[in-house]
Amino acid sequence: MTRTGIGYDLHRLVSGRNFILGGVRIPFEMGPAGHSDGDVLSHAICDALLGAAGMGDIGSHFPDSDPKWKDASSLLFLSEVLRQMTLSSLRITHVDAIVVAERPKLGPYFPSIRECLARTLALSADQINLKAKTHEGLGAIGRGEAIASYAIVTLEG
Ligand code: MG
Numbered sequence: 001m002t003r004t005g006i007g008y009d010l011h012r013l014v015s016g017r018n019f020i021l022g023g024v025r026i027p028f029e030m031g032p033a034g035h036s037d038g039d040v041l042s043h044a045i046c047d048a049l050l051g052a053a054g055m056g057d058i059g060s061h062f063p064d065s066d067p068k069w070k071d072a073s074s075l076l077f078l079s080e081v082l083r084q085m086t087l088s089s090l091r092i093t094h095v096d097a098i099v100v101a102e103r104p105k106l107g108p109y110f111p112s113i114r115e116c117l118a119r120t121l122a123l124s125a126d127q128i129n130l131k132a133k134t135h136e137g138l139g140a141i142g143r144g145e146a147i148a149s150y151a152i153v154t155l156e157g
Helices: 040-053 075-087 107-121
Strands: 002-015 030-032 091-100 128-133 146-156
Touching: 002 040, 040 075, 040 091, 040 107, 040 146, 075 091, 075 107, 091 107, 107 128
Parallel strands: 091 128
Antiparallel strands: 002 030, 002 146, 091 146
């Protein structure tokens, strides 16, 4: 059976935080606020995986009230979800995601982000597609105050 899941996340951008996206650190003067590393792309993919697997959402699996996840790499969330999915004989076939940010320019980092996510999810990089969008200067994202991500995943199992 083919299953699909959708995920979305948004974090405020603040100074004094590393800018981590898809597990890759990108040089920038601000970074996503959050209990974990605030990696919106990993969080959106995580929620999409959980949705497709019928396993709830990221907040119930990795609550931000749990000190265990303080400043944690969000790749850990992906690894853990993958582990649970594998126990249920679910296999990821494809990930497609959009990252919405006014700055920095993300496209140049996509090859390394795809490699990093592929390693974490036991996929090949060509099973992960990434797209970057700006918010055309509009709203909080357009003012550079936030970053968001949308993801859709397809599973078989
Ligand atoms: Mg998040």
